[in-house]
Amino acid sequence: MTEEDHWAADRVLAEDAVMRATIIETVSPLFYARGFTAVGMDELRAVTGVSLKRLYRLFPSKEDIVEEVLLSWRGTWEANLRAQVESTQVPRERLLAVFDFLAGWFTSEGFRGCAFINSFGELGGISGRIPAIVRAQKKEFQEYLARVATASGAPETLAPQLAILAEGAVTTAAIAGSAESARQARAAAEILVDAALAPAASTLIAL
Amino acid sequence: MTEEDHWAADRVLAEDAVMRATIIETVSPLFYARGFTAVGMDELRAVTGVSLKRLYRLFPSKEDIVEEVLLSWRGTWEANLRAQVESTQVPRERLLAVFDFLAGWFTSEGFRGCAFINSFGELGGISGRIPAIVRAQKKEFQEYLARVATASGAPETLAPQLAILAEGAVTTAAIAGSAESARQARAAAEILVDAALAPAASTLIAL
DNA sequence: AGGACCCGGGAACGAGCGTTCTCCTCGGTT
DNA sequence: AACCGAGGAGAACGCTCGTTCCCGGGTCCT
Numbered sequence: 245m246t247e248e249d250h251w252a253a254d255r256v257l258a259e260d261a262v263m264r265a266t267i268i269e270t271v272s273p274l275f276y277a278r279g280f281t282a283v284g285m286d287e288l289r290a291v292t293g294v295s296l297k298r299l300y301r302l303f304p305s306k307e308d309i310v311e312e313v314l315l316s317w318r319g320t321w322e323a324n325l326r327a328q329v330e331s332t333q334v335p336r337e338r339l340l341a342v343f344d345f346l347a348g349w350f351t352s353e354g355f356r357g358c359a360f361i362n363s364f365g366e367l368g369g370i371s372g373r374i375p376a377i378v379r380a381q382k383k384e385f386q387e388y389l390a391r392v393a394t395a396s397g398a399p400e401t402l403a404p405q406l407a408i409l410a411e412g413a414v415t416t417a418a419i420a421g422s423a424e425s426a427r428q429a430r431a432a433a434e435i436l437v438d439a440a441l442a443p444a445a446s447t448l449i450a451l
Numbered sequence: 452m453t454e455e456d457h458w459a460a461d462r463v464l465a466e467d468a469v470m471r472a473t474i475i476e477t478v479s480p481l482f483y484a485r486g487f488t489a490v491g492m493d494e495l496r497a498v499t500g501v502s503l504k505r506l507y508r509l510f511p512s513k514e515d516i517v518e519e520v521l522l523s524w525r526g527t528w529e530a531n532l533r534a535q536v537e538s539t540q541v542p543r544e545r546l547l548a549v550f551d552f553l554a555g556w557f558t559s560e561g562f563r564g565c566a567f568i569n570s571f572g573e574l575g576g577i578s579g580r581i582p583a584i585v586r587a588q589k590k591e592f593q594e595y596l597a598r599v600a601t602a603s604g605a606p607e608t609l610a611p612q613l614a615i616l617a618e619g620a621v622t623t624a625a626i627a628g629s630a631e632s633a634r635q636a637r638a639a640a641e642i643l644v645d646a647a648l649a650p651a652a653s654t655l656i657a658l
Numbered sequence: 659a660g661g662a663c664c665c666g667g668g669a670a671c672g673a674g675c676g677t678t679c680t681c682c683t684c685g686g687t688t
Numbered sequence: 689a690a691c692c693g694a695g696g697a698g699a700a701c702g703c704t705c706g707t708t709c710c711c712g713g714g715t716c717c718t
Binding site: 282365370410428 | 484485486488489563564567568569570571572573575576577582585586589590608611612614615616617618619620622623625626627628631632635636638639642643646
């Protein structure tokens with residue numbers, strides 16, 4: 245194989261990569277809105293304009309597309325969350341920013357709950373890799389929250405509690421179709437955060 | 452139609468009702484373990500020993516079976532929850548009993564999250580009656596919690612917060628495969644309940 | 659210019675599903 | 689004893705879906 249062939253092959257691979265990315269970006273909203281099983285390969289072909297043959301050359305199977313969509317969601321979710329958290333430097337506000345982020349998300353067009361939880365409900369009963377990705381995303385979120393919390397000097401018990409509050413707010417908002425749970429969760433979080441950041445005062449009460 | 456015919460017809464209807472109940476009871480664990488779409492009618496026939504013909508005479512369609520299974524889950528869930536809550540008379544303990552109930556549930560064999568949330572993830576994208584049932588169950592839970600909370604003299608902001616905590620604990624436990632979230636949610640609930648039941652003290656802190 | 663290769667369109671295939679139909683057996687009635 | 693309707697077993701039907709195959713046209717190299 246000549247050097248030019250190497251270059252050409254690399255270029256093809258790069259083009260495939262960008263094509264894969266645009267496909268994932270295009271089909272993600274569909275999967276989010278209706279679920280994975282409800283969107284067929286032919287609909288993916290129609291919405292992307294990419295022939296089935298090419299789709300199957302770019303992705304070995306539909307499950308691989310689903311996986312990459314999940315990974316893409318993970319990336320955008322983390323980026324949006326980080327942006328909101330890092331918009332302030334006050335430790336207390338950084339922790340509560342999680343719930344402001346949720347409030348904005350819940351009121352956004354087409355909100356239908358956490359894609360990972362939905363995927364878990366849809367595919368958790370059957371095969372392997374999807375639940376693992378869901379688990380990884382939740383773990384990542386919890387660890388990020390733990391970093392923010394410990395940076396604020398909070399005890400390590402706080403972060404899991406806030407994570408549970410956030411998780412509950414998301415599913416409650418999705419099912420009830422209302423953004424109210426973000427406010428309610430934020431109010432609860434304020435109490436927990438204040439209790440955690442002022443341990444002396446609460447001890448005082450206990451006495 | 453003679454009077455005896457009336458009796459016979461009633462007896463048949465009654466037998467159908469009990470048969471329906473036993474079928475629902477038999478297939479519920481299957482649906483819970485693997486999801487609704489993953490369990491086919493033929494498997495229902497095999498596990499119940501009831502022929503397809505009779506199944507379709509007892510239930511107009513698979514969706515009707517799914518609906519009744521959801522309603523059955525609703526009943527057992529509420530009964531178990533009530534039993535745990537009413538095992539004590541101390542207002543504070545009654546509220547926290549919710550999370551003790553969760554802890555027991557999470558460690559039970561075959562726990563795989565909230566059947567309603569899973570169903571919502573599986574079938575929420577395609578319309579119909581199932582999401583409505585899920586919504587009704589969540590509303591019922593929140594209202595029950597609100598009754599317990601107000602009976603304890605807590606402000607009406609507490610119950611939604613506890614509901615969100617419980618919801619989050621369930622999905623966290625399901626995805627992480629651990630019962631830890633019940634303990635963590637209980638700890639958070641203690642703080643919220645104590646803050647709500649001792650408003651004077653927290654006001655004192657604020658000053 | 660000619661041929662080899664690539665690629666999109668879409669038909670085809672095989673599996674799985676919910677639902678219905680057919681055949682046969684069996685128990686009860688006249 | 690003969691008939692009749694109900695009910696079970698399971699094949700059949702129609703549909704959907706993931707995946708593959710075939711064909712026709714276009715493109716690039718020689």
